Amino acid sequence: MKMFTIIFFSINVLQNAICLDYDGWLNIKVEHTLNCKYEEYCARGSISLKSIRTGIPVIDQINFNDGHINELKEIAKVDGIYALRTLVSTAESKDVEIISFVRAKRFLESGLSDIIRAWVLPNGEVIALSLQVANTSQPKNIEYKSSEYKLNSTFYIRHVDPAPLPDTASYIQKLEREKEAREKGELKDNRSFLAKYWMYIVPIAIFVMISGAANPEPAAQAAR
Template sequence: MLMKGYCLCLLLQFGRIFGGNIEYDGWANINLQHALIASENPVFTERGNVTIQSLQTGLSTVYQKPLSQTDRVKLRDLAANNEFYQLKSIVTASDGSESVFISSVKACMLAESDLNDILSVSLDYSGKVVTVTLAVASTATCEGAVVPIDKLKEFSTSVYVRHPENGPVPDTITYTQKLEKQAKEKGEVKDNRSFLAKYWMYIVPVVIIMVLSSAANPDGAATGNNAAR
């Protein structure tokens, strides 16, 4: 019984973890930095800030300053050379913990989309940010079109907070029955039932056959009684 209760509690715990909704609400702040020069050791500079006021609802505020003329030229050159644009996201949670995520997209796709991008913030069941990824909002294809530098003024970013997807509820009854069956097969569980409780399904048919045979041949029974006298 102790083992059975332990397994049941463990499965219920897994069901809670994979159930699909975060347990509590909170906030998170994301500092955005980007690298505008292709390098094995990129140098990140300030891009902006995202504040998620509610992790449950995904309500957020985005602040990003316009790009300087120098940064526009760097981004245009990055796109022309078919390099990657890299974004560093520094996440500060409501409990004070900090995590860093780096993602990238083709700079030419970002330039052709007129700097319209998407920031996806994924949470685990406890509401902790586990990934921050960057994507391009439009269907840019990097066909080599020259993007006027005037279109690279400021980022227009949409933020999406993604919760864990609903998982299947574990079938605890079937699983515990399976564990009991395996334990019996290994001899780990002693069957303390009485003889009748164990083998009634074999005894009852024999009794029924005997009763039916006696009822079908009453004369034979009477002859046997007379002979005995």
């Protein structure tokens, strides 16, 4: 089973790597809002790759302590959110800030297991980062059995294909060729008679209909 998981992960990385035009290092500094004292965000860890194309992520994170768990449970009582701030750096760009969040209750029920995905353009630019709670068949209740609680995070890179751009230059050239052909009389108009002159026919037809409604023919007298 372990070997199958490794093979599956390798295939997944390879499929995404094929679509990338750029390769280089990627570093994601991960911060959160738990047990930060007077700061809004404080360090949770980092995710780094030596190669976006083929690299395997190295995830280095802190362990939660009782303070983290207690604060997380208080947030969960009011159905609040657990937020992450990620600072993404590549060889081409520095510290792109992205905020993501999940429900604190669901994060607790997952046993502190989450999934982080980075959405990367073919040039290596990270345009989005999402945080998702790992699916669990049954909620996991965290008990106070130790002073540290391990985070279980999984990281994926997702390739984003850019939308095709309209071929504006070719379209303009086509319009210019048609204009020149019309001016030279080379472009024949193959439209039907109605298609050519409907703007003249329709007003006449409406006028005839209105005139007929305004001046109805007198009804024939009944035979004696």
